[in-house]
Structures are given as structure tokens and as C-alpha cells.
Amino acid sequence: MTEQDVHDTIVVIDDDYAMRLSCEQILGKSGYGVRSYEDGARGLEGVAELKPSLVVVDLKMPGLSGIEVIPRIHEIDPGIVIVVITGYATIGTAVDAMKAGAYDFLPKPFSPDELRLIVRRGLERRRLVAESQQAEIERELMKRRFVTFVSHQLKTPLVAVHQFLEVLQRLGDNADASAKRREWTERCLVRTTEMRTLINNWLTLSQLGGGTLSRHRVDLDVRELLAHVVGEHAESAARQDIRLELTPGVPLPVHGDRTCLSVLFENLIANAVKYNRPGGSVRVEGTVDSGEVVVAVTDTGLGIPAGDLPYLFDEFYRVRRSGDETLTGTGLGLPISRRVALEMGGAIEVESTEGAGSTFRVRLPSCPAPSSKTEPIR
Amino acid sequence: MTRGYRILIVDDDADYVAAVGAYLEANGFTVVTAANGQEGLRMAARHRPALIIMDVMMGDRTEGLFAVNELRRLPGLERTPIIVASALYTTEPEFTVPPEAEWLAGATFLGKPVDLSVLLERINTLLDMG
Numbered sequence: 483m484t485e486q487d488v489h490d491t492i493v494v495i496d497d498d499y500a501m502r503l504s505c506e507q508i509l510g511k512s513g514y515g516v517r518s519y520e521d522g523a524r525g526l527e528g529v530a531e532l533k534p535s536l537v538v539v540d541l542k543m544p545g546l547s548g549i550e551v552i553p554r555i556h557e558i559d560p561g562i563v564i565v566v567i568t569g570y571a572t573i574g575t576a577v578d579a580m581k582a583g584a585y586d587f588l589p590k591p592f593s594p595d596e597l598r599l600i601v602r603r604g605l606e607r608r609r610l611v612a613e614s615q616q617a618e619i620e621r622e623l624m625k626r627r628f629v630t631f632v633s634h635q636l637k638t639p640l641v642a643v644h645q646f647l648e649v650l651q652r653l654g655d656n657a658d659a660s661a662k663r664r665e666w667t668e669r670c671l672v673r674t675t676e677m678r679t680l681i682n683n684w685l686t687l688s689q690l691g692g693g694t695l696s697r698h699r700v701d702l703d704v705r706e707l708l709a710h711v712v713g714e715h716a717e718s719a720a721r722q723d724i725r726l727e728l729t730p731g732v733p734l735p736v737h738g739d740r741t742c743l744s745v746l747f748e749n750l751i752a753n754a755v756k757y758n759r760p761g762g763s764v765r766v767e768g769t770v771d772s773g774e775v776v777v778a779v780t781d782t783g784l785g786i787p788a789g790d791l792p793y794l795f796d797e798f799y800r801v802r803r804s805g806d807e808t809l810t811g812t813g814l815g816l817p818i819s820r821r822v823a824l825e826m827g828g829a830i831e832v833e834s835t836e837g838a839g840s841t842f843r844v845r846l847p848s849c850p851a852p853s854s855k856t857e858p859i860r
Numbered sequence: 861m862t863r864g865y866r867i868l869i870v871d872d873d874a875d876y877v878a879a880v881g882a883y884l885e886a887n888g889f890t891v892v893t894a895a896n897g898q899e900g901l902r903m904a905a906r907h908r909p910a911l912i913i914m915d916v917m918m919g920d921r922t923e924g925l926f927a928v929n930e931l932r933r934l935p936g937l938e939r940t941p942i943i944v945a946s947a948l949y950t951t952e953p954e955f956t957v958p959p960e961a962e963w964l965a966g967a968t969f970l971g972k973p974v975d976l977s978v979l980l981e982r983i984n985t986l987l988d989m990g
Contacts, residue, residue: 634917637947637972642875644973649883652976662882669875 490605491532494518495525495551496540496567505538508594509601522546529558536563536604538588538597541575549575552582561612563604567592613789636680639673646670683814686745701849704734704743704775708766711747715755723760726751729767734775737849738826746822746830749815750779750842758783762839774828775848780841786834794832795820819844865987866890868909870900870927871945872918876972880913883976884983897927905934911983914967916946928964939966941986943979947972 492514494505502518509516517532519525522545529537537555541548548566555562566579566587576587585604588596646666653659712728719726736743754764762782769776786794786801793799797817819842823830827847834840867889871877874895881891892907894900896918904912912931916924924944931937939959944967959966968982 634947638873638917641947641973642873642879645876645879648973648976649879652883653886666875666879669878673875 490536491515491517491534492536492538492601493525493528493532493534494538495520495522495528495543495548496538497521497543498540501540501567504594505597508597512598512601514601522548522551525551526554526558529555529562533559534562535608536565536601538565538567538601541566541568541579549579549582552579552584556583561608563608565600565604610789614792617789617793632684636677639677639680642673643670680814683818686742686818698739698741699737700740701735701737702740702743704736704747704777704846705731705768707740707743708734708747708768708777711744711751712766714748715751719755719764722755722758723762724755724758725763726755727763727765729765731768732770734768734770734777735849736775736826736846738846739822742822743826746819746844747777747779749819750844753815754779754781754783754840754842757781757840770848773848775846777844777846778841779843780839782839785836785838785840786832787836791832791834795830864888864890865910866892866907867983868892868894868900868903868907868912870894870897870903870912870918870924871915872896873915876915880974880976880979887980889983897923897930900927901930901934904931904937904940908936909940910987911941911943913943913945916944916948922948925964928967932965941983941989942967943970943982943986944968945970945972945974 492509494502494509494516496502496505496518497520499520502520506516506518517528517534519528521543522539525537525539526546539548539551539555548568552564552566555564564579564584566576566584567590568576568579568587569590576584576589579587585607586600588600646669650659650663650666653662708728712726715726751764751766758764758781764782765778765780767778767780769778790799790801794801795816797814820830823844823846828845830842830844832840832842867884869877869881869884869891870893872895877893877895881893884891892903892909894903900912900914903909914924914928916922918924924946928942928944931940931942944964946969956968957964957966968986970979970982
């Protein structure tokens with residue numbers, strides 16, 4: 483995002499000729515398209531015609547006052563950012579202007595830098611709002627397509643298996659066919675396993691909603707569980723040149739469902755490896771902090787755009803990035819993880835910087851009994 | 861039997877591509893493949909297939925539909941027969957978009973899994989028309 487976004491047009495409404503001129507010069511030099519008007523009525527016509535990104539409006543003008551102009555600008559386009567200019571004597575009015583929908587105010591006299599800064603901040607905010615609206619729309623669309631999408635996900639492995647069987651049935655009995663038969667039988671097994679995982683994920687998800695898990699709780703040490711899951715991912719991490727390490731630490735006693743907690747950490751660690759890059763690392767660390775077991779999974783991977791974070795734990799929400807089309811996923815891993823954490827009386831949170839990596843942190847109530855009573859891993 | 865026509869399969873499911881590809885090869889076609897829309901466009905431009913079989917959902921989006929429209933803009937591919945096959949369609953939606961349509965012009969839609977006899981018949985019909 484450049485400082486001078488050539489697409490941004492700014493309208494200035496001020497009865498003071500000198501003020502209009504200096505705004506035009508300051509903002510024009512920063513690369514914005516600027517138009518100025520000497521009163522509210524003409525200003526509104528200009529806004530309707532130009533559809534600017536931002537309007538700078540003086541509060542104290544003859545005719546339509548700035549306060550009256552603000553709602554009428556937003557009638558034209560609620561997305562327009564409004565900055566009001568005011569003298570020191572009218573700070574109270576500036577507060578009223580903010581209540582009427584202005585984004586910020588600039589007291590007179592102001593320096594060119596102050597004007598540029600406030601405009602830049604206003605435009606940045608406008609972009610953020612637009613992005614989150616876009617994300618909201620996508621989420622809504624995704625919900626509507628939910629059923630279609632689920633059945634498609636379930637059908638995909640079934641289609642592959644069906645197609646293999648149908649072709650095998652039609653191929654003759656030559657050597658080539660028997661080689662294919664061996665290879666494809668193997669693939670059919672892989673795909674039916676995939677389908678089973680998918681269905682199991684679904685069932686776990688719906689069970690979690692029903693609260694049936696409380697019956698299966700035992701005292702266990704999460705540290706052993708983590709060691710098990712990390713061990714399972716060691717090979718695939720090494721293959722992708724990713725350093726996967728479990729920081730040895732204290733016992734992590736919780737009272738919970740072993741299978742579901744495995745699914746939770748399995749999802750987090752698998753994601754940290756998957757959305758990573760060669761030479762990167764994944765660190766898994768468990769601590770006990772004021773009665774809570776805290777497990778942090780930190781990766782140096784692709785990171786998550788800020789606009790996606792609020793929806794990350796929604797069913798079937800997937801972060802869209804260009805260039806990662808090969809990374810497939812069900813969009814169920816994180817929703818399941820969150821439900822497991824909640825069901826166990828805990829929580830899950832994420833911090834992420836796009837391009838730098840993410841940390842997923844799971845908090846679970848630690849169980850008072852020491853680890854002596856815990857069951858060993860299978 | 862069919863005369864060495866080249867068919868491009870664009871689909872992100874490597875198993876599906878392997879199965880259908882092998883069947884078409886066994887029936888005398890030459891098969892080239894692509895795993896996503898972008899690659900599909902490149903392969904189509906390079907290999908000039910006589911017919912294209914296109915998936916819809918690739919990754920997690922309906923990429924195939926956009927790829928069809930992009931294909932129509934490539935010189936020489938404006939009229940190439942395209943079969944859009946997807947598991948999105950629950951019934952047998954078999955229908956063909958009119959060639960003058962702006963969106964998905966001339967595409968024939970089939971449900972997945974495709975019935976291999978139907979697929980073969982449809983391919984032959986489309987190639988004979990062209």
C-alpha cells in the first residue's frame with residue numbers, strides 16, 4: 483500500500499480561501515486528487531459527483547454548517563471518511579462532529595504534516611473497513627454454500643475411488659492392467675481412509691456440540707500427548723526442511739478427553755508444519771501458569787492476514803493466499819480445536835503476523851492432582 | 861476407434877486424473893493434464909487440445925468456471941469443446957451452454973463420478989460436431 487494512492491480523491495469544504503488553497507497544495511503534493519468548495523451546498527454536490535474517499539470539512543461556515551454536512555455526506559456514501567477542521571474555541575463542537583460520524587478532527591492552526599498524517603490514517607481506516615466488509619461477505623457466502631460444500635468434500639474421495647473401480651472393471655487383463663490394479667488399489671485405500679477421517683472430523687464436531695465428551699475424561703499429562711503428536715510429525719517436518727521441536731518442560735496435568743485433546747494438538751501442529759516454508763521452524767512449548775496449562779505452538783510460517791483472524795475458527799473458513807493452491811484442507815481443523823478447548827473449560831487464541839508466522843496458544847484448567855496418577859500414552 | 865485426438869484434463873484430484881486419463885488413453889486418445897486453472901490455461905495454449913475436461917472446485921474455490929471463461933479468450937480456443945465435470949452437481953445436470961453465451965460459452969456439464977460410457981459418447985459427439 484503506497485502512501486500516495488493515486489486512486490484516492492479528497493474533497494475540501496471550507497469558506498476560507500487561504501485554507502482551501504493550502505489544503506489543495508499540501509494534499510496535491512502527496513499525490514491525491516483534490517477538489518475544494520467554498521460552502522456546504524456546493525461541497526455536497528462535489529461529493530455526489532466525485533465520490534471521494536475522504537472529505538475535509540470546516541465546521542464553522544456560513545450557510546450549511548459542517549455538522550449539518552456530515553450526515554448528508556454519509557447519505558451519499560457511508561464509506562467516506564470525514565475529517566473536520568475546527569478552531570480551538572470549538573472543541574466541544576468537534577466532539578459533536580465525531581458523534582455525527584466524523585472520523586477525526588484537526589484543530590487550527592495545523593501544520594502540513596499534521597494534515598497529511600490525519601488524511602493518511604483516515605484512508606488507512608477506510609481500507610481496513612472495506613477489507614473487513616469483504617471478509618464478512620465471503621463468510622456469508624460460505625455459510626450459504628455450506629451444505630453444497632460439505633457434500634462436495636465428502637464426495638471427492640468417493641469420486642476418485644469410483645472412477646478407479648470403473649476403469650479397472652473395463653481394462654482388460656494384460657500386464658499393464660495388473661500393474662494399475664496394484665497401484666490403484668493402494669490409492670483406493672488411501673482415499674477411503676481420507677473419507678473416514680473427514681467423516682470422523684464431522685462426527686467429532688457434532689459430538690462436541692452435544693457435550694457428550696465429559697464422560698470420557700481422565701487425568702492425563704499433556705506433555706506426553708504433545709510428545710506423541712510431535713513424534714508423528716517429525717518425519718513430514720524433516721522432509722520439508724522444517725525444524726520441529728518440543729521444548730522439554732514441566733508436567734502438564736489436565737482432566738480431559740485424550741482423543742479430543744490429541745485431535746486439538748494434532749491440528750495445530752499439522753497446520754504449523756503445513757503453512758510453513760523450507761528452513762522454517764515450529765516450536766511447541768507447554769507451561770503451567772496460575773492454575774492453567776498453557777500450550778503454545780509457534781511457527782515461522784506464512785502467517786495470517788489481519789482481516790482473516792476474526793473468522794479463523796469458523797467452519798470451512800480458509801485463508802486465501804495466492805500461490806498456495808496446492809495446500810488443501812477441510813476447513814474443519816481449527817473449528818474442532820476451538821470446540822475441544824472450550825469443552826475442556828479452556829480457550830484458544832492466535833497471534834499472527836502475515837509473512838512472519840503465527841502462535842496458537844491453548845489454555846486448559848490444570849488438574850490439581852500431580853502427574854503420578856496420569857495414564858501413559860497407549 | 862478414435863484417432864489420436866488430444867484431450868486436456870484439468871483437475872486437482874490426481875487420482876481422478878489418473879483413472880479417467882488411463883481410460884481415455886486406452887480408447888486411443890492422447891491425454892495431457894493440469895492440476896489447476898492457471899496450469900490448465902498454459903497447457904491449453906501450448907498443446908491446443910481437441911477437447912478439454914474441466915473440474916470446477918479446485919483448491920477451495922470454483923476455479924474451473926473462471927478458467928473456462930479465460931480459455932474462451934485464448935486465440936484458437938474460442939470454440940474448443942469443453943466438458944465441465946464436477947461432484948457439485950447432485951443430479952445428472954447434463955446440459956450445454958449455448959455457444960454465444962457470455963459466461964461458460966459452449967460448455968457441457970456432467971456430474972462426477974462420470975459414467976465412462978456417457979463420457980466417451982459425449983466426447984465423440986463433440987469432436988464430430990467440431
